[in-house]
Amino acid sequence: MEFPEKPYITLNIILLNPPYYCKVVREGRCQHEAAIWDSVYPPLSLATIASYLRDEHNTKIFDAIAEETDVSALVKVIKNFGTDLIIASVSTPTITEDLQALEHIKSSSHAKIAVFGVHATYFAKALIEENYIDYVLLNDPELPSVQIASERMDNLEGVAYKEDGNIVVRPLNPKRISQFKIPAWDLVDLKKYKIPIKGKSYVLVSTARGCPYDCSFCVVPYYYGKKIRYREVYEVVEELKAVSKYVDEVFFHTDLFTFRKDYVLELCDQIRKEQINIQWICNSRVDTFDKEMAESMKAAGCWMISFGAESGNQDILDLCGKKITLEQSRRAIQICREVGLISIGHFVLGFPGETHETLKQTIQFSREIDPDFAEFYIATPFPGSRLFETVRQDISLAWENIRYDHDPYNYGFDLEKSRTRAYFRFYLRPKKILRFIRLFGFKKIFAMSSSAIRFLTSFMRNPD
Numbered sequence: 036m037e038f039p040e041k042p043y044i045t046l047n048i049i050l051l052n053p054p055y056y057c058k059v060v061r062e063g064r065c066q067h068e069a070a071i072w073d074s075v076y077p078p079l080s081l082a083t084i085a086s087y088l089r090d091e092h093n094t095k096i097f098d099a100i101a102e103e104t105d106v107s108a109l110v111k112v113i114k115n116f117g118t119d120l121i122i123a124s125v126s127t128p129t130i131t132e133d134l135q136a137l138e139h140i141k142s143s144s145h146a147k148i149a150v151f152g153v154h155a156t157y158f159a160k161a162l163i164e165e166n167y168i169d170y171v172l173l174n175d176p177e178l179p180s181v182q183i184a185s186e187r188m189d190n191l192e193g194v195a196y197k198e199d200g201n202i203v204v205r206p207l208n209p210k211r212i213s214q215f216k217i218p219a220w221d222l223v224d225l226k227k228y229k230i231p232i233k234g235k236s237y238v239l240v241s242t243a244r245g246c247p248y249d250c251s252f253c254v255v256p257y258y259y260g261k262k263i264r265y266r267e268v269y270e271v272v273e274e275l276k277a278v279s280k281y282v283d284e285v286f287f288h289t290d291l292f293t294f295r296k297d298y299v300l301e302l303c304d305q306i307r308k309e310q311i312n313i314q315w316i317c318n319s320r321v322d323t324f325d326k327e328m329a330e331s332m333k334a335a336g337c338w339m340i341s342f343g344a345e346s347g348n349q350d351i352l353d354l355c356g357k358k359i360t361l362e363q364s365r366r367a368i369q370i371c372r373e374v375g376l377i378s379i380g381h382f383v384l385g386f387p388g389e390t391h392e393t394l395k396q397t398i399q400f401s402r403e404i405d406p407d408f409a410e411f412y413i414a415t416p417f418p419g420s421r422l423f424e425t426v427r428q429d430i431s432l433a434w435e436n437i438r439y440d441h442d443p444y445n446y447g448f449d450l451e452k453s454r455t456r457a458y459f460r461f462y463l464r465p466k467k468i469l470r471f472i473r474l475f476g477f478k479k480i481f482a483m484s485s486s487a488i489r490f491l492t493s494f495m496r497n498p499d
């Protein structure tokens with residue numbers, strides 16, 4: 036797999052996070068509203084693509100979500116930039132609005148339009164039929180972006196497009212790239228992105244792509260592949276050194292950050308040795324995490340970890356293919372407490388096989404293992420997940436309803452009410468409030484609670 040040589044012409048390219056009526060995240064497997072943290076992600080994929088394009092093309096990143104820009108303002112930006120090519124990130128819950136925005140842009144601009152993301156990859160053929168979409172980029176968007184910008188159609192990989200009225204789909208070479216340039220964060224106004232809780236500017240850093248697990252609700256194996264493609268530790272360290280010039284905080288946006296203990300220990304070791312002054316958070320799995328790792332991470336600047344505990348019922352855990360035990364979740368949260376790391380537990384309600392009893396068990400389990408924060412989701416059948424294939428006949432495919440707070444099933448119990456109950460039962464406890472005061476102090480609690488209260492009261496405003 037090779038990047039094309041120097042392009043024939045220099046283009047004006049906008050890398051776009053399209054507008055939506057509220058704050059949303061479109062980044063890899065993450066396709067959701069800002070929710071309890073009221074925080075959007077710095078656009079990692081756009082900044083990574085930009086790092087490959089900027090040397091040869093005039094490249095601009097435009098995040099209409101962070102800019103809180105609507106379509107008509109966006110059209111002006113596109114016109115003023117003399118845009119030749121737009122590469123847009125799209126997602127399942129926002130796809131209807133994304134396409135409307137792109138159709139509108141096409142009607143008022145000569146720019147070619149490409150889309151990428153999990154949804155775009157899954158529905159590439161259907162999307163390329165739309166006359167305002169010129170390219171669909173499949174899976175990793177970096178290489179296809181460079182190829183379409185070079186306008187050389189001979190060696191395309193990972194692109195769907197039209198040729199003489201026919202749809203051509205050129206799959207990505209299975210030997211995908213695994214070394215990525217440092218994202219072009221200097222093209223992003225990082226003041227607009229604040230890490231949860233601390234409220235400081237931050238960036239995302241990826242250490243790997245892909246996941247060998249097969250959790251039914253997850254799109255990572257489909258989108259990034261089942262083989263993990265690691266970056267070398269020294270590369271990540273170089274990137275951390277570079278981003279520490281812009282920000283104090285990093286979110287390691289790696290789906291399985293703690294999968295390889297030797298890698299994590301080596302990275303933490305290097306961060307300490309190089310005295311990189313950065314604080315960070317990451318995702319983990321409860322079965323690929325232990326005390327030695329936690330202590331090393333804490334010493335290297337880690338302060339918060341997310342775990343997918345998913346369910347409080349072992350049979351449901353087994354059915355969804357998570358391959359963890361309740362005891363492992365208990366232990367992971369306990370380790371965080373012992374080491375002094377803030378923990379977030381993620382719980383999913385409404386997997387196939389769920390009953391009133393198992394829902395109650397999950398809410399009870401969240402209180403029992405008691406991570407510092409908990410997030411509750413309705414099992415969401417994103418295209419690309421096994422769950423989507425299982426339930427697609429039974430659900431209404433209104434894409435805006437494929438979201439964590441909407442019940443798309445007909446199981447005979449109200450998952451939205453269960454989710455509301457879960458949040459209230461988890462957070463509205465004297466023990467929890469005292470813990471927050473101890474952890475963050477009154478001033479911080481006050482700042483945090485405005486978004487939390489907004490989030491919790493949204494359930495009351497939308498009781499259906």
Ligand code: SF4
Nearest residue numbers: 246248250253255290
């Ligand atoms: S462990 Fe499961 S949820 Fe996590 S990235 Fe892999 S497949 Fe997705």
